[in-house]
Amino acid sequence: MRCTECGSEMRFTSEPMKEIYKGEEFTIASIVRWACDKCGNDVMKANEADRLGSELVDAYATRKGLLTPTEIHKLHESFGMSEEAFENPIGVSSPTVSS
Numbered sequence: 001m002r003c004t005e006c007g008s009e010m011r012f013t014s015e016p017m018k019e020i021y022k023g024e025e026f027t028i029a030s031i032v033r034w035a036c037d038k039c040g041n042d043v044m045k046a047n048e049a050d051r052l053g054s055e056l057v058d059a060y061a062t063r064k065g066l067l068t069p070t071e072i073h074k075l076h077e078s079f080g081m082s083e084e085a086f087e088n089p090i091g092v093s094s095p096t097v098s099s
Contacts, residue, residue: 001034001043003036003038003039003041003043004041004043005036005039005041006036006038006039006041008036008037008038008039010034010035010036010041010043011034011035011037012032012033012034012035013032013033013034013035014030014031014032014033015035016028016029016030017031017033017035017042017052019052019056021056021057021059021060022060024060024063026056026059026060026063028052028055028056028059031044031048031051031052032044032045032048033048054069057069058070072090075090
């Protein structure tokens with residue numbers, strides 16, 4: 001596969017990748033993608049891009065001592081409350097819980 005940025009040959013990999021999120025660097029493992037060693041461009045399927053985004057959000061929350069979106073979802077389910085009822089005790093406004 002040729003890189004759309006520089007035209008060099010890309011390689012298929014799942015090695016850890018470094019990404020900047022909210023000004024901080026994170027290393028995310030096992031994202032399957034094509035990588036260009038010449039210019040640093042990465043190409044991945046949509047599901048891998050979604051997973052990368054989710055893992056970055058979770059890593060940031062963990063680093064900052066916050067609940068991850070997955071943890072918030074599990075808490076919401078365990079209380080059996082509506083989204084509106086759940087937002088007040090955790091101190092967020094609509095539509096934060098649904099997001």
